[in-house]
Amino acid sequence: xxxxxxxxxxxxxxxxxxxxxxxxxxxxxxxxxxxxxxxxxxxxxxxxxxxxxxxxxxxxxxxxxxxxxxxxxxxxxxxxxxxxxxxxxxxxxxxxxxxxxxxxxxxxxxxxxxxxxxxxxxxxxxxxxxxxxxxxxxxxxxxxxxxxxxxxxxxxxxxxxxxxxxxxxxxxxxxxxxxxxxxxxxxxxxxxxxxxxxxxxxxxxxxxxxxxxxxxxxxxxxxxxxxxxxxxxxxxxxxxxxxx
Amino acid sequence: xxxxxxxxxxxxxxxxxxxxxxxxxxxxxxxxxxxxxxxxxxxxxxxxxxxxxxxxxxxxxxxxxxxxxxxxxxxxxxxxxxxxxxxxxxxxxxxxxxxxxxxxxxxxxxxxxxxxxxxxxxxxxxxxxxxxxxxxxxxxxxxxxxxxxxxxxxxxxxxxxxxxxxxxxxxxxxxxxxxxxxxxxxxxxxxxxxxxxxxxxxxxxxxxxxxxxxxxxxxxxxxxxxxxxxxxxxxxxxxxxxxxxxxxxxxxxxxxxxxxxxxxxxxxxxxx
Numbered sequence: 001x002x003x004x005x006x007x008x009x010x011x012x013x014x015x016x017x018x019x020x021x022x023x024x025x026x027x028x029x030x031x032x033x034x035x036x037x038x039x040x041x042x043x044x045x046x047x048x049x050x051x052x053x054x055x056x057x058x059x060x061x062x063x064x065x066x067x068x069x070x071x072x073x074x075x076x077x078x079x080x081x082x083x084x085x086x087x088x089x090x091x092x093x094x095x096x097x098x099x100x101x102x103x104x105x106x107x108x109x110x111x112x113x114x115x116x117x118x119x120x121x122x123x124x125x126x127x128x129x130x131x132x133x134x135x136x137x138x139x140x141x142x143x144x145x146x147x148x149x150x151x152x153x154x155x156x157x158x159x160x161x162x163x164x165x166x167x168x169x170x171x172x173x174x175x176x177x178x179x180x181x182x183x184x185x186x187x188x189x190x191x192x193x194x195x196x197x198x199x200x201x202x203x204x205x206x207x208x209x210x211x212x213x214x215x216x217x218x219x220x221x222x223x224x225x226x227x228x229x230x231x232x233x234x235x236x237x238x239x240x241x242x243x244x
Numbered sequence: 245x246x247x248x249x250x251x252x253x254x255x256x257x258x259x260x261x262x263x264x265x266x267x268x269x270x271x272x273x274x275x276x277x278x279x280x281x282x283x284x285x286x287x288x289x290x291x292x293x294x295x296x297x298x299x300x301x302x303x304x305x306x307x308x309x310x311x312x313x314x315x316x317x318x319x320x321x322x323x324x325x326x327x328x329x330x331x332x333x334x335x336x337x338x339x340x341x342x343x344x345x346x347x348x349x350x351x352x353x354x355x356x357x358x359x360x361x362x363x364x365x366x367x368x369x370x371x372x373x374x375x376x377x378x379x380x381x382x383x384x385x386x387x388x389x390x391x392x393x394x395x396x397x398x399x400x401x402x403x404x405x406x407x408x409x410x411x412x413x414x415x416x417x418x419x420x421x422x423x424x425x426x427x428x429x430x431x432x433x434x435x436x437x438x439x440x441x442x443x444x445x446x447x448x449x450x451x452x453x454x455x456x457x458x459x460x461x462x463x464x465x466x467x468x469x470x471x472x473x474x475x476x477x478x479x480x481x482x483x484x485x486x487x488x489x490x491x492x493x494x495x496x497x498x499x500x501x502x503x504x505x506x507x508x509x510x511x512x513x514x515x516x
Contacts, residue, residue, distance in 0.1 A: 001476050011510065042360055071295070072294065072295050073294055073296050074293060074294060075291075075292055075293065075294045075297070075425050076293065076315060076319060077291065077293035077305070077309070077315040078315065078316075084381055091314070091315060091316055093316030093319075093320075094314075094315040094316040094319050095480060096410050096413035096421055097413050097414075097418060097421060098413075098421040098422045098424075098425060099418040099421075099422065100422065112418055115414075116412045116414065117414030117415075117416075118413075178488075205503045206422075207418075207419075207422035207423040208296075208422065208425075208426075209298065210337045210426060211425070211426035211429070211430075212296065212297055215426055215429070215430050216297060216299065219429075219430055219433045219437065220433075222433075222434065222437040223433060223436060223437045223440070225437075226437045226438065226440045226441050229370070229441065230440050230441050230444045233444065233449065234444065234448065237448075237449070237450065240394055
């Protein structure tokens, strides 16, 4: 049996010049509204002392985590981890745009499209992958800063770049039972210490938290009580026979 | 219980005498509601996929998603049937508001002193205490049923409003949609908690067999009414007696009017 795919990005931070062609290509390919973008380039600012200055740009989007916290909170099942590609996708036909997942994502990689009333995010250009093409951001990148491929396949372009990298960083998040396992590898640069790219704690909206912490135990207790009561009477009925 | 003292021939007579409990409109609405719940409850449970809340077995989710062809179709089915349910119920309540809903709410829904007493006593008796104490007489619905009716009415409104928010999700802000989901779930499962007892008492519990068939025929026997809903029964009897008195009085009135007119030819004869 073929090994399971683990689609991911390998991003060579040293090659990004913040031209943002990837943002444009992504928006055009995926019909992203003018107000929004699915992918970003984070500017870590100028570092060092003259004349040894250094400026790092970090292309940034959904990490297509191994254990995505966003799918953990989705009530309608609209957001899910695709079993074939390993991508984290949103079925916008099933999404109602409540934004539970937007708050849960430690990487702020999702946004609410208020016009369409749904959540949107990087889909790894699944429609292109299905016909054997690379994501739009990857093919458009002039500096070849963005690479995409199956990280479980040692011969993919991404895997080879990862193997030959000078430095490798993965913005992993592990805390309180959430362990994301992100599938973007930043290579050949220093990004980990900057707050603008580091993962934050997953947030749970008041409605979701109240639901989980208070409403579920209370209502399930009520149902349990009612069921036990009913079952007791039914058992009694069976044991003692029916009286009128 | 008091009905044990009823002599046999009287019991037989009471058994044969029928009292109307449910109007046809209520019966039809009830069974429409049952049908819709049978469609909506399983599909609704199958939709809730959040592993963090863990409210629905994976097996149920997979089964219904495969049956309908994915979560989007499942949701589409659920919201479409839900809209039909919401529309028909709202339509029925509005259409029958003065004829059915107001009289029902006024005569069968309000809790009185006996109901409060019943609510104190019944739970204790079910736990095995104070078995010797007699329960106060109950209305057409007992206090437990009345309380559950409030849960159902409030829950239905909650389901309806939150369902509309989620169905027409492009029209509402995210925070409303965030709260609509727990409101929908809590409303449904508060009703389900009572539904377990409602279905058991209505369809399985032998002492309430008549109540089940009354949901088709609309009628219960006078014996059942007297045994289970004594206050309602005697009210019915009083109404019947009052009606009889009224009819008798009216008949007397008519007879009195007819008598002078019958005498007229006689008096005419006298004068002529």
